Amino acid sequence: MIDRIIQTLVDALSVGGLYALTALGIGLIFGVMRLINFAHGELIMVTGYALLAAFALPLPLVLLFGFLAAIVLALVTERVAFRPLRNANPATLLISSFAVSFLLQKTLILFVDSRPKGIDFLPALGRQIEVVGVRLQILQLVIIAVSVVLLAALTWFLRATAVGLQMRAAAEDFRMARVLGVRANRVIAIAFALSGILAATVSCLVVAQTGIVQPRMGAQLVIIAFVGTVIGGLGSLTGAALGGFLVGAATILLQALLPPDLRVFREAFVFVAVTLVILFRPQGLIPARGLRERV
């Protein structure tokens, strides 16, 4: 009994951690330019395929290749698709990221087909170890550790470095920040690069866990994480991480707690809960400052 509880908790923590990292990548971009980046999923996807392409190389090179792919793609999409729209309203930006996401996904399908491909990435992490009498997968512990470390590192970056300060200022009031000398293009490019790093990390962990690379791997994660960003409070990074974590953890807990014949409906339950949060707290669990439109 007790080991089942611990197992479920570890499941919830690791899945919640993955969604928190994904939501953070989306929240970061929303903060600086009010863009909900659906194409974040394609950053995850491109890392997956980069890992696949470079698989024969030594591990550090494979990882380097995977991360570079996501960062470069993030910067390119910003330059080509989002910079021309910087002053557009959020709905237009949302649609454009929707289009970018589909364009990247469909273009990939053109070059490699849409069937899932198997990849035995980091097989050592698939083994199980025994911790206080409970058998746990090393990978799940790694996911939890990586999530915590990355969250801490990002917090440090935003709180303690000059660029981080500028980024927070831009998130709170973009025009005011520019007036005070924050270089908009640089801050936004750095935010995109960071979101690329977050996406690449998530991708490596997911690929190690599932052993599969497929064109829709990112889109599925992003949809859930994106909803997490909204209930956490769009524009607030803590909110994004919290919201992503809650949605991911809730999915696992519902899976464990619901009676078997209701389990298939667990996504419906999660989204009903999400709708309720949006209705009762439209600004999210942790409302961002500076987001309210002044009249």
Next chain:
Amino acid sequence: MTNAVRRVWPLVALTLLLTMIVAIASFAPDVLQRRTTQGLVNLVAVVGLYVFVGNSGVLSFGNVAFMAVGAYVSALLTMKAAAKSVFLPDLPSFIAALEWPTLPAALAGGIAAALLAFLVGLPLMRLSGISASIATFAVLVITYAVLGNWTSVTGGQNSLMGLPIYVGVWTGLGWAIAAIVVAFVYQESRSALLLRASREDETAAEASGVNVVRHRLIAFTISGFISGIAGVLLAHFLGTVRVETFYLDLTFLIVAMLVIGGMGSLTGAVLGAVVIAALTELLRQAEIGLTLGATTIAAPAGTGDAILALIMLLIIIFRPKGIAGGKEIGWPFGRSTP
């Protein structure tokens, strides 16, 4: 007199345009007729989405859920009892025995979808902007999860087959014109005008006494009805219903059509559907290939989807108001006299 004609001119022009296209297509080979029908079904769906999105300015990702509801309701009402006992052995007996004619079943599908839109709209229409879009997206996911797993009534992940196939080019045209008329009459109403005021400036509209929630709800319900009808048409065009049909890909297609045509006007919605249908057909020909002597030049399969996404992106960047630019078709004979 001329002013009245001027006022309904966009409606007349769009109807003429569609009738002309269908009249030409009815002489075309069967394959092309099917594509035209498919295009008309999509057009009904785009018009349904437009009624809410165009007038309220709030982007909805949920309308495909209303299509799904319409499709399933009409399927359950029209399938032969024998077919239902094969695909849905656990169906409650009072539904299993029903064999309605197609028209009442189609209207029932539309009404069921409108009812769902009204019920979810009651709480959701209080939201604005991005939160509202996410909430409508949640409606899509919830509907998908429920329809895909409510095995005794919907067959779950399996397809329902054996639906009467009655949607051809002329039926499609009839419904498309009906949808355009409904959308046009609605957008000429006082309620829609107030809603468009809130689209331009929500705070100012509210300050002027516009009950934004109420007018959004009216638009959402009408939009749900037309989308439901589009779902019914799709079901009875294909002859099968699968829950997978009514999810992200269809949502993207319908939203893309509306964005490309221009979501600010009915003309934009119709043009978006027509232009994309024509373009998709051209690209499909390109995928089949062009034979020059002994060699065949063919675009790889899937080019169509990628190009559609690319066009959508280019339109957003370079012509954010879409092909129609947010205007209706103008009166071609001289300027209006005040």
